[in-house]
Amino acid sequence: MSLRLYSTLTRKKEDFETIEPGKVRMYVCGPTVYDKAHIGHAMSAIVFDIVRRYLMYRGYEVTYVMNFTDVDDKIIKRANESGEDSFQLGERLIADYQQNLVDLNVLPASIHPRATQEIDGIIAMIEELIAKGAAYHANGDVYFRVDKDDDYGKLAHRNLDDMQAGARIEVNPHKENPMDFALWKTAKPGEPAWDSPWGKGRPGWHIECSAMNRRHLGDQIDIHGGGNDLIFPHHENEIAQTETITGKPFARYWMHNGMLQLNGEAMSKSTGNMIRIEEFLAEHDADVMRMMILNASYRGPLTYTDEVVAMAEKAIERLKSAFKPALPGAKGLPPAGADALTAQGEQTRANFIAAMDDDINTAGALGHLFELVKAINVTRDEGAQDEQLADAQAVLRELTEVLGLRLQDADKAGQGDAAKFIDLLVALRSEVRARKLFDLSDKIRGSLKELGVAIEDSREGSSWHFE
RNA sequence: GGCGACGUGGCCAAGUUGGACAAGGCAAGGGUCUGCAAAACCCUGAUCAUCGGUUCAAAUCCGAUCGUCGCCUCCA
Structure with a gap:
């Protein structure tokens, strides 16, 4: 038996073969940092943490890249609302998220690149795309020319005609084709901006991931992951950009996790339908979150309810x-x-x-x-x-x-000095029980229970453990 | 309108490139143990949305119907 992975690209399970024997190059799309992360982000992070841990268990050397998108319309908007500098906002939220990942027992990425630190690579790629005729400069912006890419839509399995038929987007008069997407956006006053051949501006949403992949992992990677809400347009556009330049297949396996559902719809920062990771962890152990994910298929939706949480806890x-x-x-x-x-x-x-x-x-x-x-x-x-x-x-x-479960507190190890005092109390209680002073022994048991120590009696004696 | 996913016992859910027994967890009921409790253990339940078809054989393939959901617009 060997490992098989489902790829969104072929919609089939494929035998897993790496580009380089024994090594896996893996890229997972991280969050856009304009607000604290919610447990939907946690689901994605945990799913790919499990994939990574399993690959390591199977003997692969895994280079794991998770990016942060720290320049974007929503970050700028949020920063302007609060008066905070957009870079500081991003910095703060990145630190928060990394703490979330530690708390969730997600292994640290090999590399955590940020869009704002990759501007030179981004500009270089855009120049290459223009040189190849795959992108054009219009009114300060640069757009990718989707007509130029004859297999555009292959990841999402749709074609340009279908998409345009149902398009509800506002038509931008500067675009040749309504489906063309921005590689570079000209700066408006008060926005973070970098110098470029097209004037001051900032990168579009998709090009950063192409650039970060290329710099940190190379022209071709083994696994590209993310939530299935990123299939279109984000990952589709990454493919278009990267493959137009390299002429080679970008990622061998495209893996997408399903959405975490809350109140009947996907969690979303923009609609406020969400539970933050820190809110969840204030109430539950990280293992509980992971167990909910483990009990389901990573590709399908996962419905978050109190009942599901309780089952995972048990x-x-x-x-x-x-x-x-x-x-x-x-x-x-x-x-x-x-x-x-x-x-x-x-x-x-x-x-x-x-x-x-x-x-x-x-x-x-x-x-x-x-x-x-x-x-x-x-x-x-x-x-x-x-x-x-x-x-x-x-x-x-x-x-x-x-699987990344900690299962701590399953024994007394690491609990320090408390153990010997608890041993003493339990021993005393046994004496009390032997004298059939059950109201007193039950009181001891009840008090310890409130402190998180559960006592279990048996014929041969009593044992205890932390809860 | 386009593309796609899904519907398994009270709940979550594996199995779905056809072939023994439809895993497992939670909940429930009965029991063992126990001063009681808890834990652990033992026992109990589904013919797989519906209808029709293909086959020696279908939860697993095909068709229809009903229902739920996702994406097509920023989103893990």
Whole structure:
């Protein structure tokens, strides 16, 4: 079995083969920083974090680029409203977003380029496009000439005639074709601007990604990702720009995640229909967000409801249950029993890989992990000792880390000095229980519960864990 | 109007290049354990939107119908 990925370009699952053996060049469109990021951005970041982690797990060396668009109409508008400098606004929101990514356990990108730091490369590409007759200068702006690109529309699978038939855009009299898009925009007073052969101005939205790709990853890349709302026009235009210049296929695999739905429609900063990442994380663990995504197919829409959040929360608890230690007083299992669990761990790893190889089928992969959870818990209930559970638990840990789950607090490690005091309280409570002072022992349990410590009694004794 | 996706048990959801058993999670009910609780474990449920067709065989292919949604305009 080998990895297969669905590509929007061919609308099929394709065998994954990299340009350079063993290496993956991957670019994911990051946010336009004019407002704090919402959990839809988190979904995209997490989806591609999982893809990246899995590629690494499969032995690839991954160069991962996620850009920031820090010059754009909306940023300028927002900055003008608040009186903040647009560069400062961008800077601040980039810092916020990077903190969001850390909090979400998204691995840092290899490179985080910004549009404003790529202006020279952008201008160079525009000049090349003009030289090739694929772009033209009109009234201070530069536009890409879509008629010149005979396979324009191949990513979104539509043709120019269809699009023009349904176009509702205002016709710009300077454009040769209404579908032509801006590569360079002439500066208006008070806007950030750079010198160029066409006067002071700033780049259009799509050219920056072409330029950043080219500079940091080269003419051809393996994976280009983003939300499926970017397929058209953004990614279509990236293809047009880059391929017109290089004459070579741009990205081998175009991957697009589905939209997170809230109140029946996609989250959007512009309509205010959103939950910010920091708002979500104030209420829930980052694992919960990730679990919601893992339980669904990354390409389809994901509906955000309180019920889905609650289910994800419980599912995380269930995964954690497998890491609980042996029962107090466990007598151990005959070797055959322990070996069976170890074998099941190996089987789980194979099943996990088979699922993930099939276009990152996380929901299927999760199913296999839960099967292992059950096996571990059954074996524990049968009296296995810690060492007899260890191999299977190690596999589970390995695979949940591939998915980017932290599953912290599953044991007492790292909780510092509190543990020994809690041990003491639990031991005292056991004495109290032995004397059948149940109202007092329940009070201890209840008080600890409020502090986030759950006690579980069994015949052989009591254990506890942080919640 | 154009392009596209989807409809699996109460909820989320895998499986959909036809072929054993329709994974898994949540919720619910019954049970084991327990002073109680919690956890864990055991048991219980769907013929796959509807209709028709192809086939030895269909959730999986074809057609129709109904319904939901996305994109075509800034958006992960």
